[in-house]
Amino acid sequence: MTGAFDVPVDPDAPEAREWILRELAGPEYEAARPTLFDRISQAIWEWFTSLRFGGVDGPPVLPLIVVGALVLVALLLAFLIYGLPRVNRRSRADLDLFGVDDERDAATIRRAAADAAAREDWTLASVEGFRALARGLAERTLVTVSPGTTAHGFADRAAGAFPDAADELRWSADLFDAVRYLGRAGDRAGYERVSALDARLSAARPVLPEPTGAPA
Template sequence: MVLIPHFEIPLDPDAPEARRWVVEELSKPEYASAQPTPFDLAMQAIRDWIASLFEGATGVPGPLLALLAVIVVAVLLVVALLVYGLPRLRRRRRAVAPLFDDHDLRDLRTLRRAAEAAAGSEDWALAIEERFRAIVRGVVDRDLVQVHPGTTAHGFADAAGRPLPAHAEALRAAAADFDAVRYLGRAGSRERYEAIVRLDLAVEAAVPEHAGTAGAPA
């Protein structure tokens, strides 16, 4: 007859052994997955806070408390958006640079529409002026040139010709047309207006050179 040795499992471990058992048990995956997330903790804190507001009140059902918790969270999110989100959006919004001495703040689309309307009325002087402003607005919005209220048409053309050398000559010619119709009282012509329209579209599609000069003041 073979005797099988019998080992008794110690039911009263010492402190180090008990600590090791606890660590091994808690390291199992099912315990880790059951840990509350930061969102769970935050929601629980909000629920506890709302419950404390109604502490001692009778007849308040649990679903009503849950609904109040959702409303409070929504209000807090809206307040956080207004306080922290909108200022960042305002900081990112580009300040519109005025063009020339009359502080023109119109955007590119508005200037092009104004030029087309003037051309439709065969007011070539106004059409040339507005379309040249559209060229300036497009270049400024791309951060290729910086302008200020004292910037002249020729100053802009010289500055824009550096990142856009292929169009430098045409930009100077367009600046001369702008000065002629705005300051010298010239009538302009369909041909010069159409040339500026082509220049506007070409400059819009052009890839700037000499990236280091981008944003240079005019």
């Protein structure tokens, strides 16, 4: 009589298949199964090692080392010559604002002008107010403020885009030169006039030049 724990030694085909599938479903087999990453990595490596260079099988180790070393040397030289790369590096021409390198945007300069006005430093407030006016129009690409551009040079260029404000622009340039270079003390009225002009032009639509050859 067959015992309760006897196992048939001659299973039929369906039963044998079921035993095999059950065995392969065990955790030890599942853990050993290669992942998708493993299969992709293996395929890439097999392709790379199948390459032939100069009649030699496999990757050219020495040429790869030489190329890698040359790349590293080039990067090192670039770092020594140019320094670390800066995101959105601005050119010298973009930074120059009436003879001073100024990285601030128009909004930041306006806040500086307002802070100076709050301290009743009207001279600084007037200077910063005019700088904010110039940087704001430059950011809108309406006026180019390049190295060497004077306050009056800027005013003349801006008057081309805003002819209705030509007189106020030239007056503001006069004020800037007076308080910045001639030692004149600024006052509340001057700062507020420049600030009002800045606000007005910030919201105004410029007069664009007529295209060349346009009908009259």
